[in-house]
Amino acid sequence: MYLAYDYPLLGAFWTMLWFFLWILWLILLFRIILDIFRDDSLGGWGKAGWLAFVILLPFLGVFVYLIARGRKMGEREVQRTQAQQRDFDTYIRETAGTSGSHEVAELERLSEIRARGDLSDEEFQRAKEKILH
Template sequence: MHLAYDYPLLGAMWSIMWLFLWILWFFLLFRIIIDIFRDDTMSGWAKTGWLIFVIILPFLGVLVYVLARGKGMGLRELEHTRSQKQAMDEYIRTTAGEGEQSKAEQLAKLSEVRARGDLTDEEFQRAKEHILQ
């Protein structure tokens, strides 16, 4: 009877497969733990119960969680991604808008300083070019 380890290449492939499955298992486990904390519809006790179930009996806990709440995992991930994109877009709009206002405010202050006579026309032009760059 020939075993897989009689053939070195087959033994290496078998080891790589187990390593891949082990990494995949931890990825799924952490993904489920993140999903438990991300779900806003569950109460704190429900989150605690699922977390204990997944940690104490990991294989059974993950299997039951995926069967019971697997469909919602994708929806929650999609909702989270959309909210992150919306927050990033809002941040970009706010930051870009503030930059324009900031330049306008700087030019207004600069013209006030020139009106008081603290700046010459040449200094004003240099400062204005610096602000607009």
């Protein structure tokens, strides 16, 4: 009936702390597993060995991995993020450059033809509407 008396406030704080640490541990474990798979410098046997070590002896495996390869883990993450940003920027430049420059070039060509007198204003407007739509 009186559950609050059986579970004091300090007990609730300890429970929250242990739960928070458990979540942090899982995040660290999954980051290390992802780093093992993403590392191009490791061969297949190296990846299998590290993965077995981290899964079979999780606490020892994670700590040894962080000591042995922790610095490179951060560098690889930064390189991967920079590569993704470069790819995204290249994609945006290519996408924005191809469609817009084609339309601009066509409008310039039409403007030159109209300036020479080979195209009337009405024909120019119709051609411009086709290009823009």
